[in-house]
Amino acid sequence: MGSFIVLEGIDGSGKSTACAAVAEILRSEGLDVEVTAEPTHEGIGAFIRSGAAGRISQRAESLLFTADRYEHTASIREAVSAGRVVICDRYYASTAAYQSAKLDGDSADMAWLRGLCEPFVAEPDAVILLDMDPAVSLDRVGARGEEESKFENLPFLRQVREAYLDLADAYGFEVVDASRPAGEVLSDILQIIREVL
């Protein structure tokens, strides 16, 4: 059996960079590591990313993210059963945190969101929340020169952050202060992962 590690956090919190860095280090130690992400880049995930669904309610969008997760979960289980270390950039907490936050006055309630994926999700060995003030993370996203997505505005991301912290309490996620220098953040993440490998 391998392991299943999830990194969560608001946009610009450094998840993707951390996933790649952690994978490189663990691979150099001889581990078989797979990095994956949600939304996925295939099928339903690609459909979500394309924006073709248009402006839909937070609930309808939650169902799309959940459908993508359902398909993705089968491949995660397969990789973990084959002995691989799977590092996943976002999983069920992203839907709970983002789609419960008010976007254009619309939000889905947390109990409904938490219930959506409960019947099928793979239980992560660790969920690591990269926590930081969205004012700082938005600066980082801006510095990358990326186009702002509809999710990237300060009041919305403040709600997402609060929802993440509540979820961390409820589910026992590991919370890492991601506003510190990248090296320190990476070393905390590695320590958490090594404890569960």
Ligand code: TYD
């Ligand atoms: P993101 O991790 O930023 O992907 P990338 O770095 O490849 O662009 O995810 C894209 C957006 O999707 C991000 O703003 C968060 C949002 N999202 C949700 O709202 N709910 C979800 O369940 C997931 C997985 C992502």
